[in-house]
Amino acid sequence: MSGLPIRIEHVSCSFTHASGTVVDALTDVSLDIAPGEFVCLLGRSGHGKSTLLRSLAGLNPLTSGRITVGGAAIEGPSAERGMVFQEDTVFPWMRVQENVEFGQRAQGQPPVKRALSARHWISAVGLDGFAHSWPKELSGGMRKRVAIATVFASGAPILLMDEPFGSLDYVTRMDLQNLLIDLWTRTRRTIVFVTHDIEEALVLAQRIVVLDRGRVVDDLPVRLAQPRDEEVRAQPEALAITKTVLRHLGLARPGRPAAAA
Amino acid sequence: MAGIGVTALRPRRVFAWRLALPDPLAVLGFLLLLALWQFAHYAIGTYFPPPLAVAKVAIANFAASRYFTGLGLPEGGYLPHLVSTTITVFVGVSVGAALGTATGLASALSRVARQIFSPIVSILGTVPILVAAPFFLIWFGLAESSKVILVAFYSAVVLHIYADRAVRNLNPRFGEYGATLGADPRLTFHAVVLPAVMPELFGGLRTALGAGWGLAAIAELLGALHGVGRVIIATWAVYDVAAMMAGILMLAIIAMAVDALVVLLRRWVTRWADIKGNA
Numbered sequence: 343m344s345g346l347p348i349r350i351e352h353v354s355c356s357f358t359h360a361s362g363t364v365v366d367a368l369t370d371v372s373l374d375i376a377p378g379e380f381v382c383l384l385g386r387s388g389h390g391k392s393t394l395l396r397s398l399a400g401l402n403p404l405t406s407g408r409i410t411v412g413g414a415a416i417e418g419p420s421a422e423r424g425m426v427f428q429e430d431t432v433f434p435w436m437r438v439q440e441n442v443e444f445g446q447r448a449q450g451q452p453p454v455k456r457a458l459s460a461r462h463w464i465s466a467v468g469l470d471g472f473a474h475s476w477p478k479e480l481s482g483g484m485r486k487r488v489a490i491a492t493v494f495a496s497g498a499p500i501l502l503m504d505e506p507f508g509s510l511d512y513v514t515r516m517d518l519q520n521l522l523i524d525l526w527t528r529t530r531r532t533i534v535f536v537t538h539d540i541e542e543a544l545v546l547a548q549r550i551v552v553l554d555r556g557r558v559v560d561d562l563p564v565r566l567a568q569p570r571d572e573e574v575r576a577q578p579e580a581l582a583i584t585k586t587v588l589r590h591l592g593l594a595r596p597g598r599p600a601a602a603a
Numbered sequence: 604m605a606g607i608g609v610t611a612l613r614p615r616r617v618f619a620w621r622l623a624l625p626d627p628l629a630v631l632g633f634l635l636l637l638a639l640w641q642f643a644h645y646a647i648g649t650y651f652p653p654p655l656a657v658a659k660v661a662i663a664n665f666a667a668s669r670y671f672t673g674l675g676l677p678e679g680g681y682l683p684h685l686v687s688t689t690i691t692v693f694v695g696v697s698v699g700a701a702l703g704t705a706t707g708l709a710s711a712l713s714r715v716a717r718q719i720f721s722p723i724v725s726i727l728g729t730v731p732i733l734v735a736a737p738f739f740l741i742w743f744g745l746a747e748s749s750k751v752i753l754v755a756f757y758s759a760v761v762l763h764i765y766a767d768r769a770v771r772n773l774n775p776r777f778g779e780y781g782a783t784l785g786a787d788p789r790l791t792f793h794a795v796v797l798p799a800v801m802p803e804l805f806g807g808l809r810t811a812l813g814a815g816w817g818l819a820a821i822a823e824l825l826g827a828l829h830g831v832g833r834v835i836i837a838t839w840a841v842y843d844v845a846a847m848m849a850g851i852l853m854l855a856i857i858a859m860a861v862d863a864l865v866v867l868l869r870r871w872v873t874r875w876a877d878i879k880g881n882a
Contacts, residue, residue: 399779399783400782400783401779401782401783418782419779419782419783420783420785421783421784421785423783424783424784425779425780425783427776427779427780429774429776431774431776431777431779431780433777433794433795433798434875434876435798435799435801435873435875435876436794436798436875444781444784444786444794445784445785447790447794448781448784448785448786448787448790449785476874476875477875478875478876478877492784493783493784496784496785498783498784502783
């Protein structure tokens with residue numbers, strides 16, 4: 343289940359608010375994502391990042407354009423595209439193990455096989471000993487680990503993450519970023535990760551796609567070595583990316599032209 | 604594995620402890636009620652018999668009573684009437700709750716079902732239940748079915764509203780998360796929707812049960828062969844207030860015991876939920 347390229351072709355999406363105003367959330371977005379890439383979608387809030395990600399998940403109808411995965415146009419959500427939400431979506435009525443097994447259960451895997459796989463992923467996200475805990479007994483960061491274990495265990499080759507660490511404290515966020523990089527390095531799943539945090543994108547991404555008012559305004563490769571600690575992030579190339587992104591976000595200081603990236 | 608991990612992993616012990624000890628405030632409340640009752644007897648007089656007198660009547664006529672047969676009641680004292688009212692409530696609430704839950708869930712999940720059930724429930728929900736009671740007696744007669752149908756009718760409306768509201772209040776992210784993990788509508792229904800609405804359904808069940816006892820007794824007051832309401836009507840005719848109160852008291856004890864069992868069941872079924880929603 344690996345090696346599904348994503349192709350986003352001229353995708354537009356507009357919503358009609360209750361007041362009658364039409365909002366263009368996405369305008370003519372085209373993007374190719376290769377199998378195994380780690381792409382961050384970056385932009386101000388309300389500029390289409392989440393809409394694009396939800397469209398990839400099949401949770402959001404397009405106004406025009408199309409999205410294909412492995413050559414086939416997507417029609418609604420599918421097990422090949424697992425999603426981690428910003429909100430806490432771990433099922434509170436299932437113990438950790440049942441949660442992690444859920445994707446394989448949905449795909450009709452036999453209980454023994456999915457239990458073994460769940461054990462593996464629970465251990466991989468550092469939750470050994472918590473398989474039989476209820477989510478209410480875990481901290482917010484631990485519940486995020488459960489959600490990550492669940493999408494990995496489901497076997498989805500494409501993982502969509504919508505500001506998954508947005509509500510966590512700084513230290514927990516860094517722990518989970520390291521965990522995610524580690525899992526990505528080991529599995530090479532395709533990860534599309536929405537964030538509004540430049541630093542987070544620099545830590546995680548191979549490629550940063552900047553969205554502004556529903557359009558793709560830049561597509562920056564990040565050729566920095568892992569792990570991306572503060573020294574790596576202080577290298578000239580990293581700073582150049584930061585400046586370019588800040589300029590796109592309208593935050594560049596006047597009189598200091600951004601370095602060409 | 605120290606600190607928060609360890610305490611967080613032992614909900615079981617807390618659970619057992621909560622069961623073993625009755626709430627001291629509840630005990631205090633009960634004693635206060637008895638004191639008020641005794642005081643009311645001193646204030647009002649013979650027609651408000653004290654707790655002890657009522658208890659004596661209840662025990663003397665519990666399983667056999669010549670006195671009752673003299674009033675035209677069937678053999679067997681209070682017992683067959685308590686059994687009759689209890690069965691009425693059990694059958695009525697079970698049938699009604701099952702029906703109402705099914706239509707409520709269907710309405711929340713399907714537009715077609717909503718269009719069918721919503722007007723029916725709106726109309727039936729506005730019919731005052733006591734006004735409906737005489738009609739049931741006319742249509743279904745003095746047999747047990749009248750009061751069972753009355754209780755079922757009310758329970759169905761309550762559970763329909765609770766179930767419908769519970770599904771519609773459910774965070775849509777749960778369903779989306781399930782769908783991106785490959786869950787089809789069937790799995791989503793029984794692994795996501797159903798467990799998620801359990802706390803609300805138990806709330807509805809308790810509401811329906813609580814009202815069910817009163818509705819059954821009222822239906823029996825209006826006309827029935829068996830039931831605590833029948834005893835109350837018969838003893839009312841001879842102004843035997845102690846016998847009337849004894850019937851109500853025993854019914855209240857059964858109702859409280861049943862409610863306690865439902866609360867226990869709910870605590871187990873929704874043990875995953877936060878304690879505050881689980882008291």
